[in-house]
Amino acid sequence: MRPPRDGQRELKRTFQAQFKQLEARIASAESLQEIIRMINAQVPLDELLHRAVQLAAHRQGAGACVLHQFDVKNEVVVQVASFGMEGIFQDKLTRPFSQLTISGGGGYLEALERHIPIYQNYPPFPERVEEIKNNPHIPDAIKAERIALRTRYAASFAVPIYLQNVLYGGMVFYYREPQQFREDQIQLGLAFGEQISVALQNAYLVKEMEQRQRVAEGFRDIVRKINSTESLQEVLNFIVEKTEDILECQCAALYTCEGRDIQLQALRGTFPVDVSTVVTHYGEGVIGRAIAEKRQFIITDVSDIKLAPSASEIDETHPIYLDPIHQQLDACITSRFKAVMALPLISQDHSYGALAFYYTEPHRFDQYELDLTEVFASQAVLAIENAMLRKQAAQVAAHAERDRLARDLHDSVSQSLFSANLIAQSLPKLWKTMPEKALDELANLQKLTRGAQSEMRALLFELRPQALETTDLQDLAGHVINAFSGKTLIPVESSVEITGPIPLQVKLVVYRIIQEALNNIAKHAKARKVWLNLRGNAHCLSLHIQDDGVGFALQHLKKPGLGLSIMDERAKLVGGYLVISSEPGKGSRITFTWMEEDHGTSDSGHDCG
Missing domain, CATH: 3.30.450.40 (GAF domain)
Incomplete structure (x- = not known):
C-alpha cells in the first residue's frame, strides 16, 4: 500500500499540471x-x-x-x-x-x-x-x-x-x-x-465600402457635371478622368463616330503613339468592332491572341489588325497595354462611340467592374444626348422642355441612391455584429434606392415618350408610387386592377394625374399615409387617391402651384370627371372617373369601382 505522503505528492503534481493547462487556456x-x-x-x-x-x-x-x-x-x-x-x-x-x-x-x-x-x-x-x-x-x-x-x-x-x-x-x-x-x-x-x-x-469589407463610397461620390460628381453649363468636351473629359480613377486602369479613352470614321474624343493616361489625328473605322479593331457589333469587346491578355493579317480577316481568334500605314489605335495595345475592354455608347439602338479601358498587365474583369463600366457608359451617353438637346433647342418651347428635363435630372437622386445601394449591400456583412439600427438603416436605403430607380424610369419616360406609350398603366402607376415612397418615405397602400387595354390618351391622363397628385401630397400635405385605388378596363376606369395630411379649404382650389386645375383640364380632354374634396386637418381625396361614350352609366357589364 502506497504511503499517504506519496499520494499527496501525486495529487499535488496532478493539480499543478491541470493548473498549468488552465493557465495556458486562459x-x-x-x-x-x-x-x-x-x-x-x-x-x-x-x-x-x-x-x-x-x-x-x-x-x-x-x-x-x-x-x-x-x-x-x-x-x-x-x-x-x-x-x-x-x-x-x-x-x-x-x-x-x-x-x-x-x-x-x-x-x-x-x-x-x-x-x-x-x-x-x-x-x-x-x-x-x-x-x-x-x-x-x-x-x-x-x-x-x-x-x-x-x-x-x-x-x-x-x-x-x-x-x-x-x-x-x-x-x-x-x-x-x-x-x-x-x-x-x-x-x-x-x-x-x-x-x-x-x-x-x-x-476587405472596409476597403470595399470605401471603394463603393468613392464610386458613389464619382457618380454624383458626374451628374452635377452633366447638369452644369460646361461644354460637352469638358464633361466627357471629366467622365474619362473619373473612370480611370475608379476602375484603376492605366488609361481610359472615349471615342466618337461620325459615319464610318472613329476619332479619339477624350483621353486620360498616356498612349505610346500620338493618336490625336489618327482615324480608325467602323468595324475595325477593338474599338470599331465594339461599336459595330454593339457589345462589349474584352481582351484579358494580349499575349494570348493572334493578329489578323488584314482588316478583312478579323475574327474571334484574330481580333486585331494593325494598319502599318496609319498606326491604328490598336498598335497601342500591343506596344504598351496587355488588356483592354471597349464598351459601345448606345442609346435607342444608335451608336455614339465607345468607352475603352486599358491596363498594362493582364486583367480579368469581374462582374462588379463590368457593372461599373455600364454605368459610366450610360453617363457618357446621357452627357452626349444632353449636349444634343442643348444644341437642338433653338425654339422657345424646345428650350423650355430641355430646361425642365435638366431640372428634373438635377433634382433626381437616382444616381446618388443607386450609389448608396452599393454601399448598403456591404453593410449587413460589415455590421452583422452591430445594433439592429444598422439593419433598419439598410432597409431604408434599399427602399430609397428602389424609389429612386422608379424616379429615373419616370424621367426616361419623359425623354422617350414612346416608352411611356408602350408601358402598361399598371406598371406606370407602380413606378410613380415607388418613386414617391422612395423619395418621401411615406407609405402608399395601393390596389391596382387593370383587366384590359386602356385607351392610350386615357392611360396618359391617368399617369399624369397620379404623378401630379402624389407630387402635391409630397410638397404640401404633410401626410403620414396615402391610399390609392385604380380599377379599369377598355371601357371604363376609376382612380381614387386619398391622404391623411393637413388638407386645405376648397376656396384655395385654384391656388397657383397646386396643379389641380391642370389635372381637371387633363380629365376633360378625354371626357372624364375629376372631383377633389378636402377639409383643413382632414386630408384630401381626388377621384377621377372615365367611361367610354358608347357604354353609359347603365352598362353593368363593366365594373370600374
Whole structure:
C-alpha cells in the first residue's frame, strides 16, 4: 500500500499540471481576444497580421509562424506576414504553385483545399538537412532556404484560412522540437486561423465600402457635371478622368463616330503613339468592332491572341489588325497595354462611340467592374444626348422642355441612391455584429434606392415618350408610387386592377394625374399615409387617391402651384370627371372617373369601382 505522503505528492503534481493547462487556456483565450480587440480598433491590416502571427506563435509554443495567401488567379503563393523567419524568408515573398513541391510544400495546397490541417515532424538533425543538400532536383536558391529552415526547426503544422467558403491561404507554425500534435494544439491553431479570417474579411469589407463610397461620390460628381453649363468636351473629359480613377486602369479613352470614321474624343493616361489625328473605322479593331457589333469587346491578355493579317480577316481568334500605314489605335495595345475592354455608347439602338479601358498587365474583369463600366457608359451617353438637346433647342418651347428635363435630372437622386445601394449591400456583412439600427438603416436605403430607380424610369419616360406609350398603366402607376415612397418615405397602400387595354390618351391622363397628385401630397400635405385605388378596363376606369395630411379649404382650389386645375383640364380632354374634396386637418381625396361614350352609366357589364 502506497504511503499517504506519496499520494499527496501525486495529487499535488496532478493539480499543478491541470493548473498549468488552465493557465495556458486562459492565455490562449486572451490572445484570441487581443486579435478581436485589434479588429474592433481597426488596426491597419498589415500591422494586425504581423502582431497576430506573433501572438499565435507564442501561444502555440512555436518558434515561428507564417501567413500565406494563395493567389489562384496568378497561381502563386504570397507570404503575407511572418514571425521567427529572420534569415530564411522575407515577407511578400512569392512562389509559383509549380514550385511548391520542390520548396517543401508538397500536398500543402491540396490538404488546405480539403479543409484539412497538415502537420509533420522532419527527420532527425542532421539527416533532415543532408537529404536536402543531396537532392539534385532542388534549385540552389530554394535549397538554401530549406536548409536554413530545417536547421532551425524540426516540425511544422498548418491550418487553412477561408473567407466566405473560399480558400484564402494557410497559417503555418514551425517548432524547434518534434511535436506530438495534440488535439488541443490543433484546435487552438484552427481558432487562430478563424480569427485571422475575421480580420481579413473585416479589412476587405472596409476597403470595399470605401471603394463603393468613392464610386458613389464619382457618380454624383458626374451628374452635377452633366447638369452644369460646361461644354460637352469638358464633361466627357471629366467622365474619362473619373473612370480611370475608379476602375484603376492605366488609361481610359472615349471615342466618337461620325459615319464610318472613329476619332479619339477624350483621353486620360498616356498612349505610346500620338493618336490625336489618327482615324480608325467602323468595324475595325477593338474599338470599331465594339461599336459595330454593339457589345462589349474584352481582351484579358494580349499575349494570348493572334493578329489578323488584314482588316478583312478579323475574327474571334484574330481580333486585331494593325494598319502599318496609319498606326491604328490598336498598335497601342500591343506596344504598351496587355488588356483592354471597349464598351459601345448606345442609346435607342444608335451608336455614339465607345468607352475603352486599358491596363498594362493582364486583367480579368469581374462582374462588379463590368457593372461599373455600364454605368459610366450610360453617363457618357446621357452627357452626349444632353449636349444634343442643348444644341437642338433653338425654339422657345424646345428650350423650355430641355430646361425642365435638366431640372428634373438635377433634382433626381437616382444616381446618388443607386450609389448608396452599393454601399448598403456591404453593410449587413460589415455590421452583422452591430445594433439592429444598422439593419433598419439598410432597409431604408434599399427602399430609397428602389424609389429612386422608379424616379429615373419616370424621367426616361419623359425623354422617350414612346416608352411611356408602350408601358402598361399598371406598371406606370407602380413606378410613380415607388418613386414617391422612395423619395418621401411615406407609405402608399395601393390596389391596382387593370383587366384590359386602356385607351392610350386615357392611360396618359391617368399617369399624369397620379404623378401630379402624389407630387402635391409630397410638397404640401404633410401626410403620414396615402391610399390609392385604380380599377379599369377598355371601357371604363376609376382612380381614387386619398391622404391623411393637413388638407386645405376648397376656396384655395385654384391656388397657383397646386396643379389641380391642370389635372381637371387633363380629365376633360378625354371626357372624364375629376372631383377633389378636402377639409383643413382632414386630408384630401381626388377621384377621377372615365367611361367610354358608347357604354353609359347603365352598362353593368363593366365594373370600374
